Amino acid sequence: MNTDPAVRDTPEEPADSPEPTAEAPEADASLPTFADLGIDERVLRALSDVGYEMPSPIQAAAIPPLMEGRHLVGLAQTGTGKTAAFALPVLSRIDLSQRAPQALVLAPTRELALQVAEAFGRYSHHIPGLHVLPIYGGQSYGVQLAGLKRGAHIVVGTPGRVIDHLEKRTLDLSQLKYLVLDEADEMLQMGFQEDVETILATTPEEKQVALFSATMPPQIRRISKRYLTDAAEITVANRTATAANVRQRYIFVGHQQKLDALTRVLEVESFEAMIIFVRTKQATEELAERLRSRGHSAAAINGDLAQQQRERTIGQLKSGVLDILVATDVAARGLDVERISHVVNFDIPHDSESYVHRIGRTGRAGRSGEALLFVTPREKRLLGSIERATRSTIEEMPLPSVDDVNSTRVTKFTDSIKANLDNPETAIFRGLIEEYIAEHDVPAADVAAALAVIAQDGKSFLLPPDPPPSARRPARDPNPRDRNGRPAPRVAGPRRPRGDVPLATYRISVGRRHRVQPGSIVGAIANEGGLGRGDFGHIDIQADHTLVELPANLSRETVEALTQTRISGKLIQLTKTDGPPPQRQRSGFDNNRKQFRKSYPGK
Numbered sequence: 001m002n003t004d005p006a007v008r009d010t011p012e013e014p015a016d017s018p019e020p021t022a023e024a025p026e027a028d029a030s031l032p033t034f035a036d037l038g039i040d041e042r043v044l045r046a047l048s049d050v051g052y053e054m055p056s057p058i059q060a061a062a063i064p065p066l067m068e069g070r071h072l073v074g075l076a077q078t079g080t081g082k083t084a085a086f087a088l089p090v091l092s093r094i095d096l097s098q099r100a101p102q103a104l105v106l107a108p109t110r111e112l113a114l115q116v117a118e119a120f121g122r123y124s125h126h127i128p129g130l131h132v133l134p135i136y137g138g139q140s141y142g143v144q145l146a147g148l149k150r151g152a153h154i155v156v157g158t159p160g161r162v163i164d165h166l167e168k169r170t171l172d173l174s175q176l177k178y179l180v181l182d183e184a185d186e187m188l189q190m191g192f193q194e195d196v197e198t199i200l201a202t203t204p205e206e207k208q209v210a211l212f213s214a215t216m217p218p219q220i221r222r223i224s225k226r227y228l229t230d231a232a233e234i235t236v237a238n239r240t241a242t243a244a245n246v247r248q249r250y251i252f253v254g255h256q257q258k259l260d261a262l263t264r265v266l267e268v269e270s271f272e273a274m275i276i277f278v279r280t281k282q283a284t285e286e287l288a289e290r291l292r293s294r295g296h297s298a299a300a301i302n303g304d305l306a307q308q309q310r311e312r313t314i315g316q317l318k319s320g321v322l323d324i325l326v327a328t329d330v331a332a333r334g335l336d337v338e339r340i341s342h343v344v345n346f347d348i349p350h351d352s353e354s355y356v357h358r359i360g361r362t363g364r365a366g367r368s369g370e371a372l373l374f375v376t377p378r379e380k381r382l383l384g385s386i387e388r389a390t391r392s393t394i395e396e397m398p399l400p401s402v403d404d405v406n407s408t409r410v411t412k413f414t415d416s417i418k419a420n421l422d423n424p425e426t427a428i429f430r431g432l433i434e435e436y437i438a439e440h441d442v443p444a445a446d447v448a449a450a451l452a453v454i455a456q457d458g459k460s461f462l463l464p465p466d467p468p469p470s471a472r473r474p475a476r477d478p479n480p481r482d483r484n485g486r487p488a489p490r491v492a493g494p495r496r497p498r499g500d501v502p503l504a505t506y507r508i509s510v511g512r513r514h515r516v517q518p519g520s521i522v523g524a525i526a527n528e529g530g531l532g533r534g535d536f537g538h539i540d541i542q543a544d545h546t547l548v549e550l551p552a553n554l555s556r557e558t559v560e561a562l563t564q565t566r567i568s569g570k571l572i573q574l575t576k577t578d579g580p581p582p583q584r585q586r587s588g589f590d591n592n593r594k595q596f597r598k599s600y601p602g603k
Contacts, residue, residue: 037063040092042126047088050122056081058236062210063089071231072210073224082236083119086180086210090154091124093178099151101171103178104203106159106196108186110136110527111279112350116182117156130154135171137161137523141569145170159187159195160519164568166202167515176203184213184220193219195519200227214385246363249397250373250383255530256555258374259287262346263294264400265372266324268408273317273339275325275332277358279347286557287346288326298324302331329354338364345373348382352389372397378532402463409461413452503537504552508572511544516567521546524572528565529558547577 034047034055055063058076065072066089076082090103107113117134124130133152135144137160144161148170155162155171165171179200181187187196200209200223209228213220224231253261262276276298278284284300291298299313299322310331316322318337327335329349343362349355355373363369373394375383387394420426433447452461508525510516518539525531525548537549562574 032060038067038092039063039088043088043091043123046123046125049125052084058082058234059085059088061234061236062086065232066208066210067092069208071208071228072234073228073231074210074212074234074236075216076212076214076234076236082212083116083182084123086212087116087120087123090178091120091127091130094127094130094153096127096129096153098153098175100175101152101155101173102176103154103180104162104173104176105154105156105180105182106162106187106199107156107182108158108190108192110138110158110523112183113156113158120154120156132156135161135165136527137520137567138527138565140566158523159192159199160517160523162199163195163517164515164520166199173203176207179203179207179209181209181211184211184223185215185217188217188219191522192519197223245367246359246369246371248359248371248373248392248394250375250394251397251399252375252377253399255376256551256553256558258346258376259290261374261399262344263291264405265344266296267405268400269342269370271323271370272341273323273337274342274344275327275335275340275361276344276346277327277329277332277349279328281328283347284326284328284331291324291326296324297322298326301325301327303328305331329358332358332361335361336364338367340364340369342370342372345371348373348375348379350382352386355386356390376532378534402465406462502552503549505547505577506550507575507577508546508548508567509544510567510570510572511542511546513544514568514570516541516546520567521548524565524567525550525562529554529562531558
């Protein structure tokens with residue numbers, strides 16, 4: 001099996017698990033085996049390789065109608081095994097002699113697209129010559145064009161980038177047989193409804209469609225009725241539970257303040273050992289390095305780590321040489337270290353199963369444990385989903401204040417003095433200090449203070465006070481009038497903040513002549529910069545550049561990540577500008593719809 005090189009270097013997400021139960025058939029002996037479902041023998045061998053023994057409820061319920069060629073609507077959360085539910089039938093019916101794409105999977109984010117592409121790769125390990133290609137915003141077009149030219153049997157992509165390739169005529173879906181909408185409700189919430197419907201309308205009518213969604217909002221119901229005929233409907237419910245001896249708390253914090261919030265937590269929380277979960281391999285290295293620079297003994301563990309190095313790192317955590325491990329979900333599988341008293345979800349997981357697995361790393365062998373979850377404003381919905389799925393209440397923890405941190409530092413300082421009074425080395429230094437005092441006639445307290453400053457190595461001992469909150473703006477009169485009582489002309493004032501975050505105008509070096517759409521801009525910048533859709537304001541696409549509103553105080557890490565971002569194969573060269581705010585444009589596939597339909601007669 002050959003895949004695009006980008007598949008190998010991916011954000012690690014939990015692979016589909018065959019374990020969760022559901023309202024569909026119960027996970028007991030009455031469930032059929034994978035062999036009973038008519039799956040291709042080569043795919044069965046791959047399932048055996050990865051350790052899948054019995055299908056999960058959604059797999060047992062969804063695979064038979066999909067193998068029969070029926071449309072399907074599945075209501076299921078991420079982590080219930082749904083990727084295998086649609087991937088196994090597609091792989092069992094793929095025609096290797098046809099080079100044009102036969103299957104298209106649409107996913108809302110780059111991370112999910114890569115995860116699904118990796119799953120196809122695992123399940124097709126024994127199908128030589130099969131090609132899977134992920135296409136998404138933010139990646140160079142060159143890699144994707146090469147993969148499409150070579151021939152891709154299965155394409156996994158985000159709606160915006162799929163539309164881009166259709167517009168450029170670099171993606172031929174005229175022979176498409178299978179179309180999967182994964183996390184359909186999430187795609188609609190991210191503003192991809194028009195893109196999704198355009199793709200559905202411009203692909204062959206004689207195709208099989210599978211739609212998976214966590215919820216069934218009216219838009220999803222309308223799409224299923226319009227594009228899916230006589231569809232089988234399956235509902236799978238999560239039954240996850242968290243350990244009673246693990247206290248669960250969350251901290252509400254802005255994305256760009258997460259690192260500072262974490263360092264405050266590390267100072268005030270009394271912990272023995274800690275594992276911090278992030279989403280990507282790169283983030284493990286970056287966060288571990290930043291924690292080490294702030295004086296913490298931290299190391300990264302991810303899928304790129306050699307087994308010998310992994311074992312050495314875990315051994316250091318067990319022995320106490322290391323106190324903090326920064327890990328991805330996949331890298332932390334099978335990790336069992338009794339010292340771990342705290343689990344921190346630095347990046348919130350996208351499904352409840354991952355959350356349960358993460359916090360299960362603490363509270364082992366009957367010990368109590370602590371689980372902390374960082375939640376940004378745009379992730380409040382995910383917090384609610386986790387609470388509902390786990391049937392637990394996660395209590396809010398206030399961000400440790402400057403006074404909390406400083407009080408902890410003072411306590412640790414005095415404790416360290418007490419702990420070293422009987423140290424044999426103290427006698428040596430006592431004689432040196434007494435000699436210094438006698439010679440220079442200075443108080444002993446001043447000498448001790450000077451030594452404490454030396455020990456700080458140029459770092460401030462106490463945190464400075466937080467800046468005062470900005471003064472509230474006076475309420476604006478919704479119907480202002482001039483001195484004569486007539487309605488006053490409206491004057492454009494400063495841009496309003498989006499939520500609590502003020503926006504600024506940024507310039508990127510791609511525009512209409514590069515054939516960009518608002519959806520591809522949002523997708524690329526959000527994926528590469530770690531931003532959410534709520535972080536974007538107006539977008540104004542001009543001839544050779546685009547003006548886009550983003551948070552005014554983008555972090556240095558975000559700006560650095562965006563310096564390597566490409567759209568339409570071109571570096572965006574993000575710069576802040578003092579120009580006028582951009583005008584709002586509709587995201588997705590709207591302005592060019594008529595022209596695009598002309599390119600595909602009859603669609």
